[in-house]
Amino acid sequence: MRASRYFLPTLREAPAEAELVSHRLLLRAGFIRKLSAGVYSYLPLGLRTLNKVADIVREEANRIGAIELLMPALVPFDLLKETGRDAVEVLYRTEDRTNRQFALGFTHEEVITDIVRGHVQSYRDMPLCLYQIQTKFRDEPRPRAGLIRAKEFEMFDAYSFDSNEEDLDRIYKAMWEAYERMFRRMGLETLVCEAEAGDIGGSDNHEFMVVTPGGEDRVLLNEKTGFAANAERCDVGGTYEPASAEGVPPVEKVSTPGMRTVEEVTSFLKVSASKLVKTLLVRAGDETVAALVRGDRELNPYKLARRLGVPKVEMLEADAVRKATGADVGFAGPVGLQDVRIIADQEVRSMADFVVGANEDDAHLVHVCHGRDFEVHEFADIRIAVDGDPSPDGGVFKEVRGIEVGHIFKLGTRYSEPMGAVFTDEEGKEHPILMGCYGLGIGRSMQAVVEVSHDDAGIIWPVSIAPFEVVILVVNPEDRQQQEAAETLYTELQQRGVDVLLDDRDERAGVKFKDADLIGYPLRVVCGRTVAEGNVEVKWRREPDANPLPLSDAAQTISEWIAHERNRSL
RNA sequence: CGGGGUGUGGCUCAGUCUGGUAGAGCGCUGCGUUCGGGACGCAGAGGUCGGCGGUUCAAAUCCGCCCACCCCGACCA
Numbered sequence: 001m002r003a004s005r006y007f008l009p010t011l012r013e014a015p016a017e018a019e020l021v022s023h024r025l026l027l028r029a030g031f032i033r034k035l036s037a038g039v040y041s042y043l044p045l046g047l048r049t050l051n052k053v054a055d056i057v058r059e060e061a062n063r064i065g066a067i068e069l070l071m072p073a074l075v076p077f078d079l080l081k082e083t084g085r086d087a088v089e090v091l092y093r094t095e096d097r098t099n100r101q102f103a104l105g106f107t108h109e110e111v112i113t114d115i116v117r118g119h120v121q122s123y124r125d126m127p128l129c130l131y132q133i134q135t136k137f138r139d140e141p142r143p144r145a146g147l148i149r150a151k152e153f154e155m156f157d158a159y160s161f162d163s164n165e166e167d168l169d170r171i172y173k174a175m176w177e178a179y180e181r182m183f184r185r186m187g188l189e190t191l192v193c194e195a196e197a198g199d200i201g202g203s204d205n206h207e208f209m210v211v212t213p214g215g216e217d218r219v220l221l222n223e224k225t226g227f228a229a230n231a232e233r234c235d236v237g238g239t240y241e242p243a244s245a246e247g248v249p250p251v252e253k254v255s256t257p258g259m260r261t262v263e264e265v266t267s268f269l270k271v272s273a274s275k276l277v278k279t280l281l282v283r284a285g286d287e288t289v290a291a292l293v294r295g296d297r298e299l300n301p302y303k304l305a306r307r308l309g310v311p312k313v314e315m316l317e318a319d320a321v322r323k324a325t326g327a328d329v330g331f332a333g334p335v336g337l338q339d340v341r342i343i344a345d346q347e348v349r350s351m352a353d354f355v356v357g358a359n360e361d362d363a364h365l366v367h368v369c370h371g372r373d374f375e376v377h378e379f380a381d382i383r384i385a386v387d388g389d390p391s392p393d394g395g396v397f398k399e400v401r402g403i404e405v406g407h408i409f410k411l412g413t414r415y416s417e418p419m420g421a422v423f424t425d426e427e428g429k430e431h432p433i434l435m436g437c438y439g440l441g442i443g444r445s446m447q448a449v450v451e452v453s454h455d456d457a458g459i460i461w462p463v464s465i466a467p468f469e470v471v472i473l474v475v476n477p478e479d480r481q482q483q484e485a486a487e488t489l490y491t492e493l494q495q496r497g498v499d500v501l502l503d504d505r506d507e508r509a510g511v512k513f514k515d516a517d518l519i520g521y522p523l524r525v526v527c528g529r530t531v532a533e534g535n536v537e538v539k540w541r542r543e544p545d546a547n548p549l550p551l552s553d554a555a556q557t558i559s560e561w562i563a564h565e566r567n568r569s570l
Numbered sequence: 571c572g573g574g575g576u577g578u579g580g581c582u583c584a585g586u587c588u589g590g591u592a593g594a595g596c597g598c599u600g601c602g603u604u605c606g607g608g609a610c611g612c613a614g615a616g617g618u619c620g621g622c623g624g625u626u627c628a629a630a631u632c633c634g635c636c637c638a639c640c641c642c643g644a645c646c647a
Contacts, residue, residue: 010608011581011582011597012581012582012596012597012608013581013582013583013596013597014581014582015581015582016576016581016582016583016639016640017639017640018640019640019641034639036638036639037638037639037640089645090645090646106646107647136647138645138646138647140645140646141571141644141645142641142642142643142644142645144640144641148647149645149646149647150647153647154647155647156647157647196646198645198646207647216646217646301644315644404646404647405647406647407646407647439646439647440647441646441647442647443647444647445647457607473606475605475606476605476606478605507608508604508605508606508607508608508609509605509606509607510605510606510607510608510609511607511608512606512607512608513606513607513608514607514608515608517607518608526606528606529606
């Protein structure tokens with residue numbers, strides 16, 4: 001490709017919208033362009049890289065026997081009703097001219113299960129694993145950071161079908177390993193962690209995280225054992241001896257006018273937040289539950305919901321809080337609460353002499369002890385883990401941030417059962433099919449690479465997913481010798497199958513150098529003044545210095561280097 | 571959905587408080603000089619100041635409503 005006839009809309013200044021480095025660089029280097037919040041066009045360079053990422057994913061999926069197909073983006077609403085996922089909030093809803101309702105595909109468990117239930121009837125038809133690479137639509141409440149969280153995005157989604165647990169375990173493991181190869185090949189180091197399953201559901205699931213300060217997920221990592229979990233999911237370890245109320249003065253009511261938040265109460269009463277217990281009132285199904293956590297901790301609603309055996313818990317609204325406690329939000333406490341189940345974080349077990357709300361406007365109680373002043377119905381791990389917490393498998397957690405580039409799930413019968421996707425076993429008995437699903441963000445992975453591989457001048461692509469593997473830069477197109485050397489090398493590299501861009505634009509050399517660094521071609525070949533001596537200058541983007549290379553065998557040498565780099569992985 | 575912020579030429583922004591001729595840099599067009607890390611000179615083109623309504627002799631500027639976008643929190647590849 002010749003740059004003079006290509007589309008390289010690089011930006012000298014970063015558009016104001018971009019916060020994250022990778023977002024800014026993709027915009028500036030002309031890979032993507034925003035159309036609307038969370039909706040992006042892939043410009044020619046961006047599409048080339050996106051396709052290369054997709055090809056790696058395809059190759060590795062095929063390698064483990066998965067089979068590609070393509071499902072529609074329009075999904076009849078009735079199909080989602082079969083599994084209750086018509087209530088999912090991020091669904092885009094639409095209807096056709098006869099008022100038939102559709103959703104835009106956000107993931108395709110129902111569609112694939114519908115296909116499979118018609119055709120897989122015997123244990124002999126499995127194992128089966130199907131996948132697609134397709135545009136997904138999600139009405140994200142808050143799109144952000146370019147391709148990291150978009151409303152429309154490219155995703156690889158695979159679905160496995162098995163007749164027994166062992167086979168499901170086998171494909172789950174095979175996909176896990178395939179993911180590791182995929183990410184390594186695109187230049188990403190990933191951390192696998194336990195996670196919440198969200199709207200997908202199912203049992204086991206693992207996320208593949210690219211660890212970077214720019215990531216939006218918090219991950220707790222036990223460096224000693226390698227165990228890692230998303231903060232949404234992470235269990236807190238440690239042992240908690242019951243505290244004794246002995247020697248603690250009797251409960252005393254104190255006036256705390258208008259002091260609702262932990263910060264207000266602690267600074268007003270001059271106690272630290274760790275000496276306060278928050279009482280959070282939540283609705284779990286039909287029941288109202290008071291969840292108690294230390295003042296400086298955060299309730300983990302997922303853990304609480306699991307503990308209570310309900311799909312989700314939600315915070316009570318202000319008027320419901322008043323009904324339950326007799327006081328405004330901010331003054332709830334466990335002492336004297338009627339008809340409300342009290343569940344406390346395990347950490348509270350070893351606390352005594354703490355501060356709680358008085359269930360009365362503008363008042364708190366001090367010197368409170370559980371067991372003496374109120375009964376906790378249950379102690380459990382219900383708070384969000386943070387940096388420095390004990391890990392359940394020993395050792396201490398370190399908190400890091402990550403970009404979730406992949407997520408794999410064992411679904412079990414979550415979809416097959418309600419949708420009637422059953423098979424007949426050896427004995428002629430019917431069972432629901434055991435499923436798994438495996439998602440990988442194509443565009444998100446592309447941006448994650450930029451996030452972890454760039455410098456002040458621009459992107460540093462690995463050869464495996466670079467839009468062009470080599471750029472040939474003609475310093476002075478007026479110089480016949482330089483121009484001819486570049487043309488010859490360009491043709492020869494093309495013949496050898498190298499993705500090469502010839503920057504023959506009538507621009508000053510500085511502009512071309514800056515663009516080359518910004519766009520991040522892995523190898524730069526300069527045809528400049530050294531051509532007169534029979535040399536070109538070659539420089540890897542990831543290395544600081546350029547070296548001379550004789551023109552005579554440049555094409556041969558470069559194509560060998562590139563061939564070698566293509567197969568290189570982390 | 572809650573909190574904070576921003577909408578002025580293709581991009582980055584000033585001007586808004588204190589109403590009175592719409593500005594700068596980059597980019598773009600033409601000519602000339604330059605030519606190995608985002609050149610210089612001269613001449614130009616380009617803007618319903620997010621939208622609608624109001625106040626006023628007069629609105630980018632004041633008031634009201636709406637919209638879009640960004641950032642921080644509840645969701646996910």
